[in-house]
Amino acid sequence: MAERLKPVDVVTVGVGLTGAIMAKELAAAGLKVVGLERGPRRDTSPDFQSPTIHDELRFAVRKALMQDNVKETLTFRNSSDQTALPLRRWQGFLPGTGTGGAAVHWNGQTYRFQPVDFVYKTHIEKRYGKNFVDPEITIQDWGVTYDELERHYDRFEYLCGTSGKAGNINGKIQPGGNPFEGQRSREYPTPPMKETQYGALFRNGAEKLGYKAYPQPASTLSQPYTNPEGLTLQQCVFCGFCERFACEHYAKASPQTVILPAALKNPNYELRSNCQVLRVNLDSTGKKATGVTYVDGAGREFEQPAELVLITAFALNNVRLLLNSGIGKPYDPRSGIGTVGRNYAYQTVSSVTVFYDQDTRINPFMASGSSGTVIDEFSGDNFDHTKLGFIGGAYVGAIMTNGRPIEFHPTPPGTPTWGLEWKKAVARHYNHTVVLTVHGMSHPTRTNYLDLDPTYKDAWGMPLLRLTFDFPENDLRMSKYVTDKTVEIGQAMGGKTVVGAPRKGPYTSTIYQTTHNTGGAVMGSDPTTSAVNKYLQSWDVPNVFVVGASAFQHNGTYNPTDTVGALTYWAVEAIKSQYLKSPGPLVRT
């Protein structure tokens, strides 16, 4: 029997980036906020200190910071005619857990989406006509514009102290930045990170071909910085243990370093860790949330009543919670009807490997999560697709993050997969190889979706989320095109051997390809094809907001976090300035 706790104003499910930002803002507005985090409480000191944290086997290979599959995972299949089976170990993507969530072990790559991303359907139809796109692809406009989000992007970047060079300030193109970017109101809060050897080699090759190389925007900072919350971040030391690890130096933007201490200072905010939320509770009308039910670390069940429920648990968990709570109509791919679970998307990544001879030392272990040199000529719709037969694009760059040997030991084609010649090839090529990244869009389709698994359950007895996903042909054509262009850059970089490896189908959960899971509770202006409105408020239960990459109608060219941060500030501003004054639907239809 669940113990009923004293009611609070707000409960957040999850204390990662979105949950921490919203909690801080609403507690500061005078509300009583409880943050329920299913994982443990962790802090930079002592939990993230090196050398302990610099353990590739434990953190990168065994994934010690990630969600523990013993208790909870999800099931996966490529298409509806297959039986989904549990991801018994994480390989393809790595959901986080614990305070800070995935923003503890991300790389810090901080890109805004492009203005056309938010009006993607309108833009594509206008440029290429209504019949250009493959019929299986279900792109839509997002219901919000880049201009509406610009100051929230700015706010998030200044929260993180992001290091970069602006390319377009109020319409004026800036030398050294990305000339294709949407306009921003001011420069980045800190200057770009130092350029590494591989960044310089890439710049050299790309500029030979006439491309405009610019520094990757980085939330692993180039210098010490105190953010508007009064928290100070330090200078990144290029240790090469960034993604899958936590930062020992306070140099990576994560909730612990940029916002959580500020939230915790406010007695209005209470953080409860090791609390697994099972469902959002609804009243008898089904249109109002009364709070949530959760189980704590000792197995005790509680009901936490709240006026406002913020689902801030990472895209995948957000969708699962909606489904397990009966909020919104589950999407059915056969009929195309339903809102929760539709428009799941991912990321279409590939690589090009450039092998040098012994004269060129790369020192790949001197790396940061987000230092890098990139070009934008092939991102999104920056190039004319009329004769190409696909939409979408990818950014390209030298953004190597590490030289950790269990994961990184490149060998040229033709090398045996083990044995003496393999070993000699590893020794020969380890310090003389650059890997270029091609980081591309992921378009939603009618058949890629999320729902609840009928068979498999978690340790609490709740159904697991079921993922049905494969790459649309469009995205594979896009990958081939941009990868081929990247091979040309590799050749211009002076590599002895250049190997392009475009993404090929089917999508496999066994090879890591980013943790950029998006969609499933998408935002939009049409309640029949979106789960939340433009303010990320549930169409069905107005006192529930669903905040995260679950809101993305598609996944753009770039990493999601900057856009997640912007949408979080956008949503919490709407709550503070509109919802609290007049609770109820913010968008009338």
Added chain:
Amino acid sequence: MTKLSRRSLIKASAPVGAALLSGSLSDVAAQAETTAHTHTAQLQAGAPPAASTGSREANASYLFLNSEEAAFIEASVARLIPADEKWGGAIEAGVPNFIDKQLGGAWGAGERLYRGGPWQQGSATQGYQLPFTPAELFRTAIAAINGELKAATPFARMSTVDQDAYLHGLEAGGKDLGGVPSKEFFAALWEITLEGFFSDPVYGGNRDMLAWQMIGFPGAYASYYDLVDQHGMDFQHVPTSLAEDVHRHVHVHPEIPARLPE
């Protein structure tokens, strides 16, 4: 060609029992101290330590692998990552010890593995779907291999040419090893060998950081702000383990959980 060592002499002379492998504790202590001081002296001289020839093999007593399993593991990893004239291989790096401690610990017992049924083979894109924990997988598969080869030549006694051919056969798949597909087993064996070769020495493999010396990976301490813009610099640096103290002794703790405390 395997380097001549205590291990190979023991192997050649008699069936290997766990007791024979353990050696005496005073032996171990003396060797450990010698290695550490040599390391320190070379560190001060600015040169990297010489590749280890397995001076501390004696302290690798198996806790999980029985003697037949150990014989297979030692012989197979010696082929997967052989020694050459310049650098030691999996044996010199202590990979069998690493494998033993991993399989005998929490990882082998199924840490971080979703173990709920029902079980069915899916497509290759759906990943591992067997009920076996890593320990069960290795035990089952190796028993099947040793059983199959009992009548002919045990793996450890084959010529290296035949051993390689056998491993290629496992890698190609198509054989059922007591319920473990041979392709799956080979992949697991290769992965754990790679981990034992390249992981931090704290786990009992990568002895004396020989694998890191081979490629030039500096190890667990990593602070490169002043160096990262010296493009192409020749970074001569004795690798460091996360488990070494101020005197450069590496304290081995092979049982480290794959999770943070809660």
Added chain:
Amino acid sequence: MIQVGVVALATLISVAVTATLVARPVVAQGVPRAADPKRGAVIAAQGTAAVPACAQCHAFSGASDSSGAFPRLTGQPASYLAEQMRDFASSRRDSAVMSPIAKGLSANDLDDVAAYFATTSGPFPLLAGADAIIVKKGEKIAREGDAAKGLQGCNNCHGPDGAGFPPRIPYLAGQYAEYIKLSLTMWKAGYRKNSPNVMKQIADRLDDQDIAAVAAFYQQIRNDTNAAQ
């Protein structure tokens, strides 16, 4: 975020490129002069026409004394020592004693002297009268940092219990407590300015007790009684 795993990729298309078609990237600016530790030893022992011998204050072995005025140089990375000397010469680092000396030495002299002291070795003496509680406090800061102060552990950069991270980060283990205290205090006060983005940030987070504690911890962590373990 994509993980670089070339071996794991499904298919590879190989495109061979001949090196003559494209320019090779520049990776070195010419061969630098190799430092000469033997020549450096002579300067350390005798000085030059312009400067007194290093040995006068630092001892020929670099072991100095425990007063804290003169740091232990024994076995410090050559690159670090040379950088400090260049900073003294350019006034990026100011010292009434060291600045004139560094200015009086040529660039080659600086490199050679630094190379010499990098080759020296010697015992690490016990710190007399170290309070166990203070040492323990220093150990915690060295290894874990301080959550309340937003401070990371010193060992992150300075190596295993302060053993150093060549070529540019000096050892603290076995350095004199008084000198460590002096250095941290100088950074905190802004008088030592040659690590504004790192050491100043860190020193600002330490109070006098923290400083005394890390100094005590580091001086004693590598003494000869500890070495036997």
